[in-house]
Amino acid sequence: MLQFGVPAMTKDSLTVCGKTYRLIKLLGHGKGGYSYLAECGDRLVVLKQIHHEPCDYYTFGNKIEAERNDYERLRKAGIRIPCMIAIDIETERIVKEYIDGITIFGIVREGLSSEPYLEQVRLMAEQAKECGFNIDYFPTNFVVRDGLLWYIDYECNQYMDEWNFENWGIKYWSRTPEFLEYAENHSESLTGEKE
Secondary structure, three states: OOOOOOOOOOOOEEEEOOEEEEEEEEEEEOOOEEEEEEEEOOEEEEEEEEOOOOOOOOOOOOHHHHHHHHHHHHHHHOOOOOOEEEEEOOOOEEEEEOOOOEEHHHHHHOOOOOHHHHHHHHHHHHHHHHOOEEEOOOHHHEEEEOOEEEEOOOOEEEOOHHHOOOOOHHHHOOOOHHHHHHHHHOHHHOOOOOO
16 A cells, blocks of 8 residues: 555545546645546556645635636646546546656756746746736746646636746746755655656
8 A cells, every 4th residue: 555644645546537546656745735646557647636734825715626727727828738637526636647757846956957948937927927817836836848848737826926937936946045945844745756
């Protein structure tokens, strides 16, 4: 049995919309859920289990409905995101395409430059702003695969200058004091791997 240190998640597999997915490893624990690398048949996917743990700095409504709505907003805006394969409202689980690569967080943590990807994230920021929202620009939410940047989270929030890429996100896309402080305080939960 897999033991991820997550009290609610100690199973080897989870079911989404009647299909069973074998859990391989925990990829990340965010403010909205736990994301696992999983497989069904010979296909690797990401299985996200929504959680209802308290969050000091963010207020949620219906998380699973927000995921579905935000996915559609991102698609309509033309932002490169993994395909949603399944959503199970009752169990609050989502299955999405697995984007194999390294996160921007992992790139920066390794002392490499995120510069080659800034043009792509700025284009995503422009697309989001044109549609009236911000995405979560934190570098764990972006994976590089074959030179292309993917936004692997589905979170969107109403646009505010304070939370756009240039005013907030960019602070974490290089080895800034903000990045180093976050990395030091969260080293046990950060692998630099993809969601």
